[in-house]
Amino acid sequence: MRRPSLRRGTALALSALLLPVLAACGSSDDKGSGDDKNGKNGDAKAQGSDELVIYSGRNEKLISPIIEKLEKATGTKVQVRYGDSAELSAQILEEGKKTKAGLFFSQDAGALGALSKAGVLAELPKNSLDKVDAAFRGGEGDWVGVSGRSRVIAYHPEKAPKAPDSVMDLTKPEWKGKVGYAPTNASFQAFVTGMRVLKGDDATQKWLKDFKANGAKPYDKNGAVLDAVNSGEVSLGLINHYYWYEKAAEVGADKLKAKIHFLPGGDPGALVNVAGVGVLKNGGQSAAAQKAVDYLLSDEAQQYFAAETKEYPLSAGVVSPVKDLPPLASLKAPKIDLGELDSLQKTLEMIREAGMV
Numbered sequence: 421m422r423r424p425s426l427r428r429g430t431a432l433a434l435s436a437l438l439l440p441v442l443a444a445c446g447s448s449d450d451k452g453s454g455d456d457k458n459g460k461n462g463d464a465k466a467q468g469s470d471e472l473v474i475y476s477g478r479n480e481k482l483i484s485p486i487i488e489k490l491e492k493a494t495g496t497k498v499q500v501r502y503g504d505s506a507e508l509s510a511q512i513l514e515e516g517k518k519t520k521a522g523l524f525f526s527q528d529a530g531a532l533g534a535l536s537k538a539g540v541l542a543e544l545p546k547n548s549l550d551k552v553d554a555a556f557r558g559g560e561g562d563w564v565g566v567s568g569r570s571r572v573i574a575y576h577p578e579k580a581p582k583a584p585d586s587v588m589d590l591t592k593p594e595w596k597g598k599v600g601y602a603p604t605n606a607s608f609q610a611f612v613t614g615m616r617v618l619k620g621d622d623a624t625q626k627w628l629k630d631f632k633a634n635g636a637k638p639y640d641k642n643g644a645v646l647d648a649v650n651s652g653e654v655s656l657g658l659i660n661h662y663y664w665y666e667k668a669a670e671v672g673a674d675k676l677k678a679k680i681h682f683l684p685g686g687d688p689g690a691l692v693n694v695a696g697v698g699v700l701k702n703g704g705q706s707a708a709a710q711k712a713v714d715y716l717l718s719d720e721a722q723q724y725f726a727a728e729t730k731e732y733p734l735s736a737g738v739v740s741p742v743k744d745l746p747p748l749a750s751l752k753a754p755k756i757d758l759g760e761l762d763s764l765q766k767t768l769e770m771i772r773e774a775g776m777v
Contacts, residue, residue, distance in 0.1 A: 471497045472708035473520050475512060477505025477527040478695060486716075486724050493720070494711040505531040505606075506764065512700065513538055522705025523712050525566075525697050528610055532563040532698050533759030541698040542706060544713065551717045551735045556694050558759050565694030565758075566716050567725040568732035569660045570751055571611050572680040573689065574646055579655035583681035587615075587658070587689030590631055597635035598655040600645040603776040607642065607660050607693065613767045615688040617760050621770070628774035638776065643667075650678040658689070665730035665742055673744075684752045692753040693761070694734065 476483055480502050491498050501508070501521070509531040512519050524541075526532045535541050541562035549561055556565035575583040579598070584590065590599050602608050616624045637654055639645045645657040646667060657678075664680045683690040697716060699709040715721055722733035726740045732748045733740055771777055 470495065470708060472499070472522045472705050472712060473703070474498060474500045474523045474525055474712070475508040475521040476500050476502050476525040477508055477531065478525055482728065483525070485728075486721055489720065489724070490712055490715045493715050493718075494708070496708045496711055498712070509535050512540060516540075517702045519700055519702050521700050522703035523697055523699055523709040525695070525716075526563075527695050528606060528761065529563075529565070529694050529696060529758035530610060530613065530761035530764055532558060532696050533757075533762035535698060536560050536562050536759055537762065540701055542701045544699065545710070548710070548713055548717065553734070553736075555753075555755070556692075556734050556758070557696070558698070559757055560759075563696050563698035563759075564713065564717070565696040565734045567722075567729065568692050568694045568734055568748060569607070569662055570682060570732070570753065571607070571689050571691045571693075572659060572661045572664070572682055574649045574657040574659050574664060574678050574680050576649050576652050576655050576677055577679055578677070579652055583656060583679075585681075585684055586687045587683070588627065588687070590636070590656070591627065591634050593634075595634060595656065597637070599631075599634075599636045600639055600648045600654040600657040601631075601636055602639050602642050602645055602658075603771055604640065605642055608658065609764060609767050609771065610693050610761050611658070611688065611691050612771065613761045613764060614691040614693075614754065614756055616763070616767065616770075617756055618688050618754055621766070625770050625773065628770060628776065632774050632776055646678060650676060652677070661745075662730035665745060669730070682746060682751055686752055686754040688754060690751065690753050691756070692732075692748075692751060694758060695731070 483500065487498050487500060490496065505527040508524065512521055512524060512535060524535065536558050543561050544564060549557055549564055552564050556568060557563065573583045612624060612628065615627065639648060642659045642663050645659050646663045648654045649657040661680060664678065668676055697713055699706055699713065703709065717735045719738055722735045722738040723741065725731055726733045726742065730742050
């Protein structure tokens with residue numbers, strides 16, 4: 421499996437058109453499904469219907485084992501180009517009709533939404549789309565979620581016996597200097613973008629400034645936020661659910677002081693985002709790409725992601741093996757078109773204006 425290189429210079433220039441390159445301000449998640457651990461890349465281009473180039477915003481350590489299984493299951497020779505999801509989507513737009521990618525595997529829905537709006541993704545077959553709830557696929561039927569993750573509040577029971585039921589409460593005096601967060605993390609930025617969609621830019625900018633003024637403590641990564649909560653350095657932390665389940669699997673749930681709270685009532689802090697895939701119209705690899713889509717939605721691949729990253733499987737009928745993980749259907753996530761999470765440039769500007777980075 422050869423790995424073609426990513427030419428970043430021109431991708432950076434184009435990124436301002438639809439979405440920002442997050443290299444300077446944010447990266448993909450830092451652990452498990454957190455995808456800022458990219459591997460080395462080579463330089464090649466797949467030719468023919470039995471070969472496929474994947475541009476992957478998910479990290480090599482996570483993806484390599486399932487790509488090998490995909491190759492065997494579909495008889496497809498796969499090459500992967502790894503990078504940040506925003507950079508890769510910008511690269512696809514720059515390449516245009518000459519794109520080398522047959523399939524885009526994004527860490528988040530926003531990058532897929534940007535490509536959908538640009539009209540470069542092919543419509544997926546109904547039988548593929550129908551495997552996943554409409555809330556976790558593109559409204560134009562041109563991308564589909566593969567795995568999901570919920571935002572949660574981590575809390576230290578001795579310092580915060582009851583976690584708040586809304587992130588909007590985190591600006592109250594009772595939480596002054598007691599909340600940890602990772603402002604340069606892609607999932608935090610997606611959460612803020614989701615708040616903008618739900619509450620509007622003015623309300624979101626006010627929340628960001630009030631949150632910062634209330635002494636919220638920044639950390640580089642979500643894992644560090646969880647560690648800070650677990651040690652009692654902070655009482656609360658904003659993270660994705662799987663960080664806690666990964667840590668529990670590593671050290672034992674009984675060894676963790678920190679607990680997590682899934683927020684009710686469609687709160688912005690309960691956003692469920694997805695990693696997903698889309699087939700490139702101009703990649704010339706549609707048959708191989710479609711085989712890959714269907715494999716990634718298969719029971720084998722879905723169980724792989726659920727077990728390895730503790731994310732939610734999204735294909736109907738697939739049950740997570742993770743102990744005590746609330747069913748996806750039981751979560752009270754806000755009703756939002758995930759494709760609308762593409763407006764990250766404005767989100768980054770607002771985060772900077774709030775003095776968070």
